[in-house]
Amino acid sequence: MTEKQMTLGRDFQPGVDRLEGWLLSEKLEDVRAYWDGHQCWTRGGNVIPLPERIRSELPQGVALDGGIFCGRGNFYEARSAVLHGRWTSRCQFWAYDMPDAAGTWAERIAAAGRVYSRVVGYRTFEGWEETNAWLDQIKGDQGEGIVARQPTAIGYTAGRTDNFIKIKERIL
Numbered sequence: 256m257t258e259k260q261m262t263l264g265r266d267f268q269p270g271v272d273r274l275e276g277w278l279l280s281e282k283l284e285d286v287r288a289y290w291d292g293h294q295c296w297t298r299g300g301n302v303i304p305l306p307e308r309i310r311s312e313l314p315q316g317v318a319l320d321g322g323i324f325c326g327r328g329n330f331y332e333a334r335s336a337v338l339h340g341r342w343t344s345r346c347q348f349w350a351y352d353m354p355d356a357a358g359t360w361a362e363r364i365a366a367a368g369r370v371y372s373r374v375v376g377y378r379t380f381e382g383w384e385e386t387n388a389w390l391d392q393i394k395g396d397q398g399e400g401i402v403a404r405q406p407t408a409i410g411y412t413a414g415r416t417d418n419f420i421k422i423k424e425r426i427l
């Protein structure tokens with residue numbers, strides 16, 4: 256598994272991107288990871304030796320795109336776990352896509368939730384006032400931002416895509 260095989264988002268472009276009806280989830284400040292159904296991989300294609308407590312919860316034979324997340328403001332803890340094996344009880348694998356499932360992202364993330372308990376939640380974009388308020392709350396709690404997903408795009412896209420947009424700053 257390499258970065259080119261994983262879905263990668265792009266930054267929001269004011270005046271270009273329109274998000275009416277898109278689905279929003281928190282952008283976790285994590286170390287990107289891909290569970291192939293048997294082992295976990297970094298974006299660079301290195302195996303992540305997961306502790307048994309995490310490995311035993313992941314679905315065997317089911318691929319999940321996600322990340323190692325240790326809570327808001329704890330990116331370096333996640334990085335230390337992945338790079339140096341310093342796993343703490345806060346470190347978990349969080350899923351934010353199920354690549355082999357059919358359908359839209361909402362259908363794939365729902366399918367992931369049926370086989371794994373730690374999947375990102377989402378809400379529908381209702382406007383910039385609500386989105387900026389949520390972004391302020393996330394960032395105020397040491398979070399990173401928001402991810403927007405195109406609701407009608409079918410299937411998992413490997414590589415950079417316009418169907419996955421990162422929002423890290425307020426949009427006016």
